[in-house]
Amino acid sequence: MSSEPETGEWQSLVAAEQAVSKLRTAIYGLPRRAEVLADAISGSSVWDRTVALRFIREFPEDTPHLLDQLVELAMSTGWARESIEAIRAARSEIDSTRMTAIVKSFLTDADAEDYLRLAELTAQTEAWQALGAVIAAAAASDDPEKQEVARDFTESHGTRIQMRDAEQQSACSHSDWLSAFDRAYRHVDDLDQIPCPHCGRYSLRLVFVVDDLDSVNATGAFWCDSCLWGLMPERASVPGGAVRMVRGTEKIPNYRLVLDTDSEQ
Numbered sequence: 449m450s451s452e453p454e455t456g457e458w459q460s461l462v463a464a465e466q467a468v469s470k471l472r473t474a475i476y477g478l479p480r481r482a483e484v485l486a487d488a489i490s491g492s493s494v495w496d497r498t499v500a501l502r503f504i505r506e507f508p509e510d511t512p513h514l515l516d517q518l519v520e521l522a523m524s525t526g527w528a529r530e531s532i533e534a535i536r537a538a539r540s541e542i543d544s545t546r547m548t549a550i551v552k553s554f555l556t557d558a559d560a561e562d563y564l565r566l567a568e569l570t571a572q573t574e575a576w577q578a579l580g581a582v583i584a585a586a587a588a589s590d591d592p593e594k595q596e597v598a599r600d601f602t603e604s605h606g607t608r609i610q611m612r613d614a615e616q617q618s619a620c621s622h623s624d625w626l627s628a629f630d631r632a633y634r635h636v637d638d639l640d641q642i643p644c645p646h647c648g649r650y651s652l653r654l655v656f657v658v659d660d661l662d663s664v665n666a667t668g669a670f671w672c673d674s675c676l677w678g679l680m681p682e683r684a685s686v687p688g689g690a691v692r693m694v695r696g697t698e699k700i701p702n703y704r705l706v707l708d709t710d711s712e713q
């Protein structure tokens with residue numbers, strides 16, 4: 449049996465929650481709602497920010513417009529969890545290209561800890577394209593801590609990224625592939641350290657098809673064994689140490705071609 453004061457407190461809590469619920473509905477109807485929320489999130493008041501983050505978790509409609517601010521918040525220690533939850537609640541309404549562009553803009557001056565936070569944010573909000581961009585940038589960096597972030601998240605989420613990318617058409621540009629090819633061509637021994645420009649995995653293959661094993665002229669094929677995207681095979685001289693295969697015996701999968709659409713437009 450509850451005593452009188454406890455029942456009184458319970459009733460007060462119920463009344464308070466009802467009042468909050470009514471006020472949320474009223475806020476939802478405000479014409480300047482998005483502005484009010486943006487000010488609350490970027491302002492200095494901890495309570496304003498907390499209330500705004502809770503509000504958009506319940507009404508995720510404005511979250512896509514607040515994405516810049518939310519990604520920035522997700523990189524700070526105190527706010528990471530709440531802003532990730534807010535973004536997660538709106539994940540089906542967030543445009544993946546825009547999310548990727550925002551995440552990339554934060555990578556410019558990011559240290560290893562920022563990389564880790566952005567990888568966690570994109571993984572938990574299922575922003576696979578953006579996570580692929582974080583992994584690719586981390587892998588290409590010469591900072592061992594960033595490279596560790598790339599390895600960890602490729603191991604834990606690589607398949608998700610690959611599945612997501614396979615559904616889309618080529619998400620990265622022909623020029624990204626050309627620079628990966630250039631790097632692979634100059635450092636054939638380090639091929640397994642170059643991330644795929646498309647899926648971020650370390651599965652790139654570079655094979656030179658020759659008419660006979662003494663030939664220096666060949667057709668170079670460059671592709672990724674994970675996502676099966678690659679470049680149009682082209683005539684190239686074989687660099688030292690590269691894999692050669694005699695025409696007719698080559699084992700090259702039927703991969704999809706990343707075309708140079710930039711120059712066509």
Ligand SMILES: [Zn+2]
Nearest residue numbers: 644647672675
């Ligand atoms: Zn790939």
